[in-house]
Amino acid sequence: MDEFSSRIAAYLEAKMPAVSNVEVSGVSRIHGGASRETYRFHAAWEEGGAKKERALILRRDPEASLIETERDLEYNAYKAFHPTGLPVPEPLFLETETKWLDRPFFVMEQIMDSQAASPFSPDPFGELKDKLGEQFWRYLGQISGADPDAIGFSASMEPVKPEACWKRELDKWEQVIDEDELTPQPIARAAIRWLRQNPPPPPKKLAVVHGDYRTGNFMFNGAGDITAILDWEMCHLGDPLEDLAWAADPLWAFGNRERPAGLIAREEALRIWQETSGVTFDPRAFKWWEIFAAVKGLAIWISAGKEYQSGANRDPVLAFSSWYCTDVHNRLLVARMAELREEARK
């Protein structure tokens, strides 16, 4: 075992007192996890006289990231949803001590025989799109309809009143733009002014918001089954329309508004989500969250660009996402904002 593998093995042995001779092999960093370093590996050990083994994932805090998040939020989200039947990896260990691997991390089950699709592909799902689409929107409906208190999700979350959901999120992402913009952003700024002048109605009830539910953040197998909903780093309590609008943002569908997420038709997606979540779709509120989604996206891409340019993190993914996604979101947002300002003047 190399040094990193040995350190993981030592950790696992400490966390599982009944086991011995832990061996870790095949450690490989997975590409694309710009907010957290993600490694797959294979662990084998002896337990009660028998040899056992398991494929695992380790998610370690980076030195700088695309999104500043707390790893315990993501871990606790897996913990809350794993027993509900929503396809998420089984969370195993959360470690905040830095003595093991220099930075905090958590360990979870590795989902086998599955893949995530690139959101930057014109047709990432091919003939599986109908089957996956039904599941994608149904699972989002399950998340939106879940009782955050009953499943233990709320315990680790910052509380928020329904009427304050929109403002908390907008304040947060505007601050990111304030702090990280490398160049003035007239389109984002105009959108933020519009969002503040036209607040949405509050949600009927607070919901679990995944925060980054989209193409690229779920895994599926060759039979067209979604096997895991991943990347819960930005989860919080809030308005369920926030997730719906983010998932339906045209950035994740190669610009196609009619087949959000590159899956099934928009009307059908909304129908499935409403039916599963029990939440009534409010077009006026949704419009607000759609504009917000683009602003939040721009904030993330702007922040990624700052990280890269400052040298805090030279992962090429940060430069690419900042460059390409800012371009797409600006083009998407400028058309919407021009229309909304025309409406405002009538």
Added chain:
Amino acid sequence: MKPVVDNVLQGCFATLLMEVAPHLGAEYSVGDVSVMGLMLFMSAEEYDRAAEVRTEDNSEMRSIFAEAASQIEDAELRRRLGDASDMRDTSLRISALDKINDALKALLIDLQTYLEGQSGDWAAHMERRIWKHLSASAERRKLPHPAM
């Protein structure tokens, strides 16, 4: 004959993706090389158009400022708009054009915010002009993207 820069960058993109990436052992390195290749592809387009995109942006904003300065009531904003509309791009270096572009965009935000608070046909017309410019600017910067 000499190699043209955008052609060289496109060549590097193809070599990285088709020759280098398949021979790399580490999963993460393959991903990095693919993303770097894509950025070379985008850079090839950017190399050719970068100065034009910025000079067109700057020219359009100055034209908007010149028109706005003729009618705006806020004296301080009118002075700033007048000053900006009189400036010219004296260097075609991208860094110099970007510096001016940043200053003009900051002023554009102030003007747009001001206009949103004004009623009447003139304010509506000026706001429309700004959105037309922002739309054209975003379109000029549209990146080519080979499907991944």
